[in-house]
Amino acid sequence: MIEVLAPGPYATVQDLGRPGYAHLGVPRSGAADTAGLRLANRLVGNPEGSAGLELTFGGARLRFSAGAWVAVTGAPCPLASSFEGGALGMRAPFWLPPGADLRIGLPAWGLRTYVAVRGGIDVEPVLGSRSTDSLSGLGPAPLRAGTTLPVGGTRSLPPICADHAPAPPLPPPVLRVLPGPRDDWFAPDALDVLCARPYEVSQDSNRVGLRLRGGALKWARQGELPSEGVVTGAVQVPPSGQPIVFLADHPPTGGYPVIGVVAAADLPIAAQARPGDSLSFRLVNR
Incomplete structure (x- = not known):
């Protein structure tokens, strides 16, 4: 116990x-x-x-x-x-x-x-x-x-065979992002704006998502997008233009367009970002 x-x-x-x-x-x-x-x-x-x-x-x-x-x-x-x-x-x-x-x-x-x-x-x-x-x-x-x-039983577990894992380097504050699925909802230069300069992690961030402050991503369409499924790492953009990176407790659906999705391998970097930290995006191909 x-x-x-x-x-x-x-x-x-x-x-x-x-x-x-x-x-x-x-x-x-x-x-x-x-x-x-x-x-x-x-x-x-x-x-x-x-x-x-x-x-x-x-x-x-x-x-x-x-x-x-x-x-x-x-x-x-x-x-x-x-x-x-x-x-x-x-x-x-x-x-x-x-x-x-x-x-x-x-x-x-x-x-x-x-x-x-x-x-x-x-x-x-x-x-x-x-x-x-x-x-x-x-x-x-x-x-x-x-x-x-409570702690579970250990009788069925194998012997401990690891003695030490090497210390990881300080992770680079760069998130690789795949474009879409709703990048067509944004101004033609929106992905360039996303990747041009670092964003600051807001104090409003939590396990649901990282709320970022920086270059605004402008919508090219008016109206509302019907709610659709979203995944961990989705970069959702509300009308303010300030992106939100969804983390582990994100809702299964979202009503704002998703301009891109963070590569799964970089989600631990996003999970370790503190309020006040700077994060950059780098566009990659599928």
Whole structure:
């Protein structure tokens, strides 16, 4: 069992989401930085899709009532424990004895940090996923002080065979974007404007999407576009002309035109962007 002594600014349980329900109006949700969660799970011998904790801007303190193997990935934070003599580090499995506290500081860069425990967070699944969905409210509530989280069994898991994952370089603030499907709704130079200068990440950003400030993307058509399906990474543009990059908790449909879609490989970069950061787009072919 894990007791949350302090959750930090915003912390949730996340796995790889609940795909297959968009036709029912249910977002996929799941970890915003899937690469970070997958790595954390591999380091402790879990299946990659096991549920872990997603911390927004660190600042969490967790107590482990039973001994546990733990790994922390994503935005790099200082780690400390009440257990004397234990070596703690990012991107490496470490042992916490019964009753130990884990303290996670503020990230040096990036926004979201992932904590995996061997056995996975074993809260009750909803529609096949243990993810907290901030848009629909499905899944467990965001963590708060006093929340307790069960941990799954470990007997069926393979031995831990990874000792350390190399530190990733600071990701370049560039998102590759594929044009369309509604780029014909915009002025002929709109894609050039999108890629010409960096955009600033707004304070209004969250797990639903990155709201950006910068060069306005002008519509070439009047009227309204009927709501249609959208995917993670879609760059939707409301009448203000300021783009929004959809993240894990985006709605299954949208009514504003989508000028482009961020390449899937670059979604972790978007997920780690903080308010005030600069992001640029680079147009690529399919």
